[in-house]
Amino acid sequence: MADIATQSDQVAGDSSRPGPFRRLFLHNLSAKIAAIPMVATVLIIFVGCTIWTVYYSFTNSRLLPRNDFVGFDQYERLFATSRWNVSITNLLLYGSMSLVLTLTLGFLLAVLMDQKVRFESAFRTIMLYPFALSFIVTGLVWQWIMNPTLGLQGTMRGLGWAGFTFDWISNPRMVLFALLIAGLWQGVGFCMILMLAGLRGVDEEIWKAARVDGIPTWRTYISVVLPMMRGVLVTAVVIIGSGIVRLYDLVVALTNGGPGISSEVPAKYVYDYMFGGGNIGQGLAASTMMLLTVLIIMVPWAYLEFGGKGRRS
Amino acid sequence: MSQTATMSGAPASAPIPEAGPRGPKPKPFFTPKRIIIYTTLVFFSLYFLFPLYIMVVTSMKTMPEIRFGNIFALPSALNFDAWGRAWTSACTGLTCNGLSPGFWNSVKITIPSTIVSIFIAAVNGYALVNWRFKGSEIFFSILIFGSFIPYQVMLYPLVMITREMGIFGTLPAVILIHTIFGMPILTLLFRNYFASLPQELFKAARVDGAGFWRIFFEIMLPMSLPIFVVALILQVTGIWNDFLFGVVFAGTQNLPMTVQLNNIVNSAQGTPEYNVNMAATVLTGLVPLIIYFVSGKLFVRGVAAGAVKG
Numbered sequence: 348m349a350d351i352a353t354q355s356d357q358v359a360g361d362s363s364r365p366g367p368f369r370r371l372f373l374h375n376l377s378a379k380i381a382a383i384p385m386v387a388t389v390l391i392i393f394v395g396c397t398i399w400t401v402y403y404s405f406t407n408s409r410l411l412p413r414n415d416f417v418g419f420d421q422y423e424r425l426f427a428t429s430r431w432n433v434s435i436t437n438l439l440l441y442g443s444m445s446l447v448l449t450l451t452l453g454f455l456l457a458v459l460m461d462q463k464v465r466f467e468s469a470f471r472t473i474m475l476y477p478f479a480l481s482f483i484v485t486g487l488v489w490q491w492i493m494n495p496t497l498g499l500q501g502t503m504r505g506l507g508w509a510g511f512t513f514d515w516i517s518n519p520r521m522v523l524f525a526l527l528i529a530g531l532w533q534g535v536g537f538c539m540i541l542m543l544a545g546l547r548g549v550d551e552e553i554w555k556a557a558r559v560d561g562i563p564t565w566r567t568y569i570s571v572v573l574p575m576m577r578g579v580l581v582t583a584v585v586i587i588g589s590g591i592v593r594l595y596d597l598v599v600a601l602t603n604g605g606p607g608i609s610s611e612v613p614a615k616y617v618y619d620y621m622f623g624g625g626n627i628g629q630g631l632a633a634s635t636m637m638l639l640t641v642l643i644i645m646v647p648w649a650y651l652e653f654g655g656k657g658r659r660s
Numbered sequence: 661m662s663q664t665a666t667m668s669g670a671p672a673s674a675p676i677p678e679a680g681p682r683g684p685k686p687k688p689f690f691t692p693k694r695i696i697i698y699t700t701l702v703f704f705s706l707y708f709l710f711p712l713y714i715m716v717v718t719s720m721k722t723m724p725e726i727r728f729g730n731i732f733a734l735p736s737a738l739n740f741d742a743w744g745r746a747w748t749s750a751c752t753g754l755t756c757n758g759l760s761p762g763f764w765n766s767v768k769i770t771i772p773s774t775i776v777s778i779f780i781a782a783v784n785g786y787a788l789v790n791w792r793f794k795g796s797e798i799f800f801s802i803l804i805f806g807s808f809i810p811y812q813v814m815l816y817p818l819v820m821i822t823r824e825m826g827i828f829g830t831l832p833a834v835i836l837i838h839t840i841f842g843m844p845i846l847t848l849l850f851r852n853y854f855a856s857l858p859q860e861l862f863k864a865a866r867v868d869g870a871g872f873w874r875i876f877f878e879i880m881l882p883m884s885l886p887i888f889v890v891a892l893i894l895q896v897t898g899i900w901n902d903f904l905f906g907v908v909f910a911g912t913q914n915l916p917m918t919v920q921l922n923n924i925v926n927s928a929q930g931t932p933e934y935n936v937n938m939a940a941t942v943l944t945g946l947v948p949l950i951i952y953f954v955s956g957k958l959f960v961r962g963v964a965a966g967a968v969k970g
Contacts, residue, residue, distance in 0.1 A: 377872035378791035382799075385784045385847065388840050389799045393806030396817035412820070456704060459697050471960075472953075473705045476712075478963065479952035481901030483918040484945040487925050488711040491718065491934060492731070502730035532708065540960055589808045596903040600922055617812040622908065627816060634812040645808055 397638065404631035412627055421632035431633065434611045438640075441523050441612075442591040445530050449587050450580070452531065453538025458568060460539065461546045471543075474536035482533065486600025489529040490516060516602055519609035526610060529601055534590070538583055545579030546572065581648055588644045592637055613637050719743060719939035726934050742935035746943060750936050752923035759940050762920030766900055766947075768831060769916055773838035774895040778888065781843055785850025786876050790862050800847070807844035811904060822909060829911030837905045842898065846891050853887040854880065893955050894962040897948040917944050 404422075407415040425431050456474065460467055477485065492498050495514040503511035515525035549572050557567040573580070595614035602610040613633055621630035718726065719742050720735035748758040787793075788800055818837065822828040827836070857880075865875045906916035915923075921944045925937045952959050 378787055378793060381783045381791075381872065382787050382793065382796065384780045384839075385787075385803065385843065386799055388843055389802045389806065391821075392814055392818070392840055393802055393809065396814040396821075397809060399817045400813050412816075452704075456701070459701055462697055464697060464701065470701055470705060472956075473708050475960065475963075476949065476952055477708060479897055479948040479959065480945045481903065481918050481948070483901075483903050483922050484941050485711075487921070487937065487941045488715050490925075491938060492711060492714055494934075497726060497934065498731055502732060505730055532711065536708070537963055540964060544964060585808070589810075593810050593812075595812075596918075599903070600926070603926060614810065614812050617815075618904075621816055630812075631816065634810065634815070637810045638813045641808055641810055645805070649805070 400631050401635050401638070404628065404635045406628055408628040408631070410625045410627070417628075421628045422636075425629060425632050425636070428629075430608050430611055431613075431616055433608050434613045434616050435636075437523060437610060438592070438594070438612055441526055441530075441594070442588070444523075444527055445534075445591055446584065446587055448527070448531055449534055449538045450583060452535045453583070454542045454573075456535065456539040457542035457546055460543055471536075471540070474539055476536070477533045478537045480533065482596035483600045485529050485533045486597045486602075489525070489532070490601050493525055517606055519606050522602055522606065522610045526597065526601060530594075530597060533597075534587065538587065541579055541583050541586075542576070545576040548579075549575055581651060585644065585648045589641055592640050592644070613640075715938050715942050715945075719746075719935055719942050721935050723933060723935060740939075742933070742939040743943065745933075746924070746936045746940035750924045750933075750940055751929070752920060753927040753929060754923075759917060759920055759924065759943055762915060762917035763943075765910070765914045765920075766917040769834050769838070769906065769910065769914065770896055770899045772831070773835045773842075773899050774892065776835055777839040777842040777846060777895055778891045780839060781846030781891070782850045782881070782884070782888075783876065784843070784847040785852075785854050786880055787872075788847070788851045789854040790875070791872065800851070803844045803847060807841075811841065815904075815908060819908065828909065829913075831910070831914055833909040833911075834905055834914070834916075837909050838895075838899050838902070841905070842895055845894070849887060849891055849894075850884070853884060857883060889955075890958055890962045893951055893959050897951055897959075900947050 403412050405416055405418060406413055407417045407420070460470060464470065493500075493513060493516045495501065495517055498513075500511060500513040503513070515521035515528075553571060553575070554567070557571060562571075593614055594612050595618065598604060598610055598612050598615055604611045604615055613636065617630045617634045617637065619630075620626045620633065624630075714731060717733070717735060718731070720737075720739050721729070722736075722739065722741075725733075725736060746758055747760050747763075749756055750758045788796055818840075819828060822833040822836065825833075827833040861879060861883075862875060865879055870878070900916075901918060902916065903918045903922070906914075907919050910916060910919075921940050924940050925932075955962075
């Protein structure tokens with residue numbers, strides 16, 4: 348590629364500049380200098396730091412990283428810690444509910460928006476604006492709304508509905524649903540936008556054919572359109588899934604892991620052990636487990652996307 | 661056109677005998693189906709709007725109003741006292757300077773991070789499209805794959821690296837971190853954009869003897885204004901909303917607004933002032949919200965960019 352370009356270049360302009368070798372060298376040099384940040388990021392940060400973390404998760408590092416190998420000790424300790432087990436259970440429960448609901452609601456809303464509704468752009472603006480806000484803002488607003496004494500519960504009781512209960516953020520059994528309400532509020536609009544783009548990409552001919560065959564609309568959506576949107580669906584799953592694994596700010600703002608440890612998540616465990624608990628080995632082992640989780644989500648996707656027939660969706 | 665409109669417009673009312681008058685059938689507006697659609701959309705819109713309403717309304721109430729009134733009620737008067745207090749004197753548990761230092765820290769973090777990250781990503785995209793070198797596509801693939809690695813995995817080594825460089829706990833550290841983690845998505849954005857430009861332009865410039873930087877600054881940059889705007893929106897909102905990198909790398913002097921806000925609400929001592937809390941929350945959300953409402957469709961393009969793989 349570059350060879351051809353430089354050759355034609357040599358022919359075109361070697362009267363104006365010094366020797367072709369020098370110029371060839373210089374041209375390559377500036378392109379390579381320009382690529383240094385990217386190459387460095389890839390090699391040092393994405394590859395290097397990840398390997399470093401996995402490597403040191405097998406050591407006995409406490410306040411500072413130490414090269415003292417202890418095998419799987421950190422992992423054994425990790426899975427013997429109730430806080431970690433609560434964290435992964437929470438991630439699993441919250442993650443599956445959040446993924447399913449985000450996708451379902453996102454798809455449902457996209458289908459509704461695709462019915463040639465009036466004020467489509469107004470609806471879209473309303474549904475997507477929470478996505479522009481940070482998780483901290485999201486968490487704090489919902490924390491106030493769910494405040495048991497002065498929030499929604501207090502108001503409803505004050506209005507005479509004495510049995511109204513909405514104490515989810517202070518109830519260990521329900522706190523995950525509190526997180527879910529806030530998380531869905533922030534993320535469903537984005538999923539809807541993705542799905543809507545997918546729906547708009549479906550050929551009108553498909554709809555005509557389905558109509559000629561007398562297939563009901565809902566059936567067409569589920570059995571014809573949805574499989575055709577595979578690419579968008581997979582992308583949505585990967586983006587939403589890796590967002591869920593990272594879940595941190597929202598928990599810090601909404602519940603800070605409470606009540607007790609009932610809404611702890613892995614990302615918070617990692618942070619607290621690395622920067623608060625002075626137990627780096629634990630933090631690194633926990634973050635390696637997070638990496639593993641992401642790989643479990645990513646590998647099938649990468650396989651579908653790049654491993655198949657090199658086909659693009 | 662009108663035919664396709666009826667097609668997907670009312671697929672439920674399927675078998676219409678086509679013998680009658682031609683042209684699209686005038687539909688009554690209030691079919692049961694329409695009513696269900698609009699009711700559902702309005703219901704969800706209320707769910708999405710409710711917190712915004714509560715946030716704004718609460719921020720204008722006085723504490724007695726909050727304590728004895730209900731959460732839905734409008735404030736008795738347009739009262740911005742709580743906003744003033746949130747801005748200048750709300751306490752974070754350590755200091756009582758309000759949100760304003762956090763706001764300025766966020767500005768100091770966001771502006772350079774946005775500029776540096778976008779510039780580097782634009783150069784990356786340009787090099788990836790027009791100056792491919794051996795392995796450039798592999799680096800790009802790892803870059804994209806790397807964007808899915810949880811930040812927590814790279815966090816501690818990055819702390820060590822920035823400490824070695826002597827910038828840990830300062831603004832340059834946060835800027836560096838934002839540049840690194842903004843790189844995958846921005847590079848993707850620019851790469852796809854530059855790939856869509858006609859290659860003849862680049863070739864003609866090469867034939868005329870222009871070099872790497874000259875082509876970049878004089879030909880590519882002037883043509884990439886739209887994608888710059890998308891990248892700008894993406895980065896400004898993303899960096900403004902960041903919490904983790906700010907809290908880890910910025911140092912106590914430079915904590916961004918989100919961290920300050922969380923400290924005001926969650927670690928302040930004494931009786932919580934919900935009106936001040938909500939005013940602070942609105943203030944923190946205001947910057948991305950303004951960007952969102954002003955930029956409209958470009959914001960959608962920005963967030964969807966992650967989904968459009970090249």
